Amino acid sequence: MTEATKRPWGYVHHKGLDQHLVGATLENVAIVEDRFYNAKENAELIVKAVNSHDALVAALEVISGAIHSDEWDEMGALLEAIDKSVIAALEQVKS
Secondary structure, rough: OOOOOOOOOOEEOOOOOEEEEEEEOOEEEEOOOOOOOOOHHHHHHHHHHHHHHHHHHHHHHHHHHHHOOOOOHHHHHHHHHHHHHHHHHHHHOOO
């Protein structure tokens, strides 16, 4: 499997082409079409989703590891670790 384009991604509005280009700097990956006058918003959503991917995966891995952990006796510390990971991922997604 090939590697995905390196992150972080961004987007630019290419005024000459009147297109929103999404991808890493100088490595455009996609052109977002403007069908309902929402290309800018869709481009921003794509960029946010791609750039948040690693944090969300990390949070889910912590949660999955906790669920399968034998350390449920230390519930407070375990829940705190889960909570920190989820909060960090959510902050990145919501920004």
